[in-house]
Amino acid sequence: MFRFGHRRPPGARTALVALLAAGALGAAACGDTGGDSGGGGESDFKRPVNMIVPFTPGSGSDRAARLLSPVLEDALSVQFPIINVPGATGNTGMTKLLQSPPSENVAVTAADTLATVAAGSSSFKLDDITPVCRVSLAPSYLWVNSKGKYKSWDDLMKAAKAQSGKITVATVGQGGIDDIMLGALAQKGIKFRAVPFAENSERRGALLSNDVDALYEQAGDVQENLAAKQFTPVLMFGSERSDLEGDYALSKEVGVTDVIDQWRALFANADMPDGQVQALSEACGNAEKDKGFTDFQEKAWERQNPFMPQSEFEPFVKKELQRMQDLGRQYGVYKD
Numbered sequence: 314m315f316r317f318g319h320r321r322p323p324g325a326r327t328a329l330v331a332l333l334a335a336g337a338l339g340a341a342a343c344g345d346t347g348g349d350s351g352g353g354g355e356s357d358f359k360r361p362v363n364m365i366v367p368f369t370p371g372s373g374s375d376r377a378a379r380l381l382s383p384v385l386e387d388a389l390s391v392q393f394p395i396i397n398v399p400g401a402t403g404n405t406g407m408t409k410l411l412q413s414p415p416s417e418n419v420a421v422t423a424a425d426t427l428a429t430v431a432a433g434s435s436s437f438k439l440d441d442i443t444p445v446c447r448v449s450l451a452p453s454y455l456w457v458n459s460k461g462k463y464k465s466w467d468d469l470m471k472a473a474k475a476q477s478g479k480i481t482v483a484t485v486g487q488g489g490i491d492d493i494m495l496g497a498l499a500q501k502g503i504k505f506r507a508v509p510f511a512e513n514s515e516r517r518g519a520l521l522s523n524d525v526d527a528l529y530e531q532a533g534d535v536q537e538n539l540a541a542k543q544f545t546p547v548l549m550f551g552s553e554r555s556d557l558e559g560d561y562a563l564s565k566e567v568g569v570t571d572v573i574d575q576w577r578a579l580f581a582n583a584d585m586p587d588g589q590v591q592a593l594s595e596a597c598g599n600a601e602k603d604k605g606f607t608d609f610q611e612k613a614w615e616r617q618n619p620f621m622p623q624s625e626f627e628p629f630v631k632k633e634l635q636r637m638q639d640l641g642r643q644y645g646v647y648k649d
Contacts, residue, residue, distance in 0.1 A: 356588035358416065361392040365413075365420040367406025369399045372513050373534045373613070377449050377577045378421035380606045381597070388596035393419075399512065402429050402486040404436040407580075411441055415582035416589055419445065424576045425489050427630065431637035432488030432647060442580045443590055443623075444630045446597035449577035449610065450619035452555055453494065455482065455548040456528040456535060458520050466547040466562040469527060470503055477504045481525040483516040484509050488646060490573045491529040493637065494550050496644030497569045520544065531575050532557050533613025550574075557614040571640065573633075574616065578626065594623035 364382055368374045375397060382393040398406035403426030410420045429435040457463045463472065473480045484491035484507045495505050508525050510516040513534055520528040521543060528535070528544070532555070538544040546561040550572040554563065564572060579597060581590055600606040601620050610619065621629060641647035 355586040356592040358389055358391045358589060360417050361394060363396050363413065363418045364393045365406045365410050365418060366395060366397045367399060367403035367420060367422050367426060368397070369512050369514070370397050373449070373531060373575070374421050374423050374577050376609065380603070380609050381421065381448055381579070381600055384600045384603050384606065385593070385596045388599050389592060401436065402426055402489060404429060407442070408436050410580070411437055411582055415584040416586065418582065419593065420580045421577060422580060424573065424633070425485050427634055428489045428493070428637050429486070431634055431641055434488055439634065441583055443583050443585060444627045445579040445581050445590055445593045445623055447576055447578040447619060447621035447626045447629070448597060448600055449615060451531040451533060451575050451613060451615040452549055452551045453490070453529060453531050453575055454546045454550070454561065456520065456530060456544040457526070457547050458523055459543055459545045461523055463526065463547070464545070465560070469547055470567070472526070473503045473505055478506050480527070481506050481508050483519045483525045483528045485516070486511070488641070490575065490637070492646045493573060493641050493644055494569070495529070496646045497640070498567065500644055501568050503567065531613070533615065536612065555614050555616070573637065573640070576619070590623060598622060
């Protein structure tokens with residue numbers, strides 16, 4: 314099985330291996346055969362597994378994690394408590410993942426975090442982690458304040474063309490998917506100015522207070538605002554309309570067809586035994602049949618059939634990273 318972690322240079326973990334070997338000998342001398350560092354074939358989890366969410370409570374990743382946790386608990390007979398560790402577009406949480414025992418921690422994070430690897434601004438490398446499964450996939454939109462001065466994509470687009478680089482859009486962070494897609498629009502003569510906010514609540518608040526002209530976000534992350542009729546979608550990034558109602562345009566109509574959807578997925582430390590990774594991947598598959606999880610996906614207007622087991626998701630992540638890098642360079646977001 315292909316593992317990103319196997320790309321580490323020879324000898325990089327010599328000291329760690331020696332230390333573990335010494336510990337194993339000591340444990341054997343004391344007659345202790347417990348623990349879960351039993352090599353690639355180990356599939357059981359002996360202790361609770363912390364589910365790290367590198368974003369704030371209430372975020373899309375947080376909601377996905379809270380629905381996925383009981384699914385994994387039922388399948389694997391261990392607890393998966395949620396730990397929110399927000400910051401740096403998911404990098405603070407990923408750092409915690411890598412500093413914690415491999416068999417006792419996983420992370421539910423988003424495509425936004427992978428984009429920081431593509432941008433060269435991440436605190437971790439791809440070979441530090443193992444993709445386990447994808448559980449969520451959703452298109453992104455540009456939203457405007459329903460009581461603001463822009464009522465449609467035509468209004469917003471005309472303003473962006475007339476005031477190049479001055480119409481503001483709240484985004485998740487510099488160099489992320491938001492910037493790549495806004496860069497694609499800029500190449501079509503529709504140039505916005507991205508204004509990054511660390512938290513979803515800050516981005517939504519900025520649009521509500523008219524501190525920004527628009528917001529880049531998925532529909533599931535603005536459910537409350539939609540219910541209150543505070544936000545209006547004006548542009549969806551994609552070639553086919555979603556189930557979300559509204560008179561919004563599609564990015565293909567302005568010539569942007571190669572888009573990056575937002576996804577959420579489960580990742581593990583690259584040092585987690587292969588057997589445990591496979592057990593997690595198989596358990597994730599139960600989410601496809603879990604009513605709570607499927608209802609969440611429907612109410613968030615996500616794309617159909619988002620689930621990917623490890624055998625499919627691992628190569629997907631590698632290709633997605635390359636695509637982010639290519640599009641980022643193509644649209645002038647990433648520099649060579």
